[in-house]
Amino acid sequence: MEKSKKKNSYWWDWLILFGALTLSLAALFFANEARTLGGLHTLNLEIVGRMTAPIARIRGYFGLAGENRKLRELNAVLQLKNAQMAEAWYENSRLRQLLGFRMTAPYDLIAATVVGRQKQPGMEPLILDAGAAQGVRANMTVVAADGLVGRILSVSPTRSIVQRFDDRAFSCAALVQRNRLEGMFKWEGYNRGLLTGIFLSGDVRKGDVIVTSGTNSIYVPGLKLGVVSLIDDAESGMYRRIFVEPKVDITRLREVYIIRDSAGEMLR
Amino acid sequence: MNLIYYMIMAAVALGLQHGVSDLVAIQGVTPDFLLIAVCAIALYAGRGQGTIWGAAVGFIEDSLTGGLLGSHAFVLSLVAFIAGSVMSYRSLQSAYSLNAGLIVGLLALVHNLLIYLLNVHGAAGWFTGLLMAVFLPAVYTLFWALIIFAVVPESIWEKIYKTEPSPLF
8 A cells, every 4th residue: 555655656756747847848938939927927026026125125224324425425426517517408408409409308217126136147137116007118228327227128017127238138229429339239248248330440449438329219328338348359350349348236236217208118 | 734834935035036145146156045945845845746846936936037938947847856856865864954955056056057058148158157157156056055954953854854755645
């Protein structure tokens, strides 16, 4: 009797393994093509988002004094810059009116806190505490004070997932801020991006700021992607291999902003 | 009753993985708390139930990462089955926590390699990729598994090894 029970259990184990592997492979082959945020996905995101929210809140209290001091310093610097930029803005708007350009509306931002993050090769999405209820929708641009963070990948009622700029599948049209040379930015891996599509004759220097160009209509233009850290023309063929060091410290990111009326909206 | 314990273990592991793992990261390398939890369930409940929990936790993880749906489910159910099978060998039934930790470390290597191959991205070179995404995270997961298993009371280990696995259904 006992022996028969053990034998049954043995076969059950193998049957379960076979079932689990078949189900996983079926999901791998058939459920990834038209992947939408179904009920299960939404439920998972809501539950895990709620679980990690208190942890994120507790973490927020640590290092507040140091962060406060840094913010005060930054505030002083930014106030000076703001004064200069206000001057430039008035001049710019006057010139635009003279030229008959359409005035660009300021962005409407949704503030969100990072309540979870995942670390695995090539995919490191963030979970935010803002979702459809706050007006967040897929493809909206996510930014931080230092520049572009990524885009909204999927949304549940109160949570959303962000595809970061250091995701292996991330790419966007970018340009050199100094001379408007256009290229394509993608993540190279291990703390640097790669700007491609700029000919060997293109004038790019170490220290040049790279920003989004907005021509691929997902990301709004002018968002900082990083600074040129290295240019390797040795084995690059027709195009320069320009390495870009991002300025957004993604590992310490707590607060981000979602651009409500970002260019991604136009895609839908 | 055990079901509730396993649910709590899986929930705590998900919370740690998504809320805390970056706090203990060393040069971007993080431990895999989900793998430790799934292996612990497989060790305690046997390979059958462990496989079910591996698949369930894997599907949740897949839906949260935005990656290939099914990749974690496939790998975690396979790893849980191996963990449950390996621990039934009598030769491993001494120095409980150390053995369990080492098995988790080895399985972390298998897990990371499979996940890396399923989500391959070769821009940074295969050696750097294997080092940063497979080997170092496995070593770090082993380290955390040893710490976590060291605090499990001896009586629980004895229960794991000395009781016959109960039938699944």
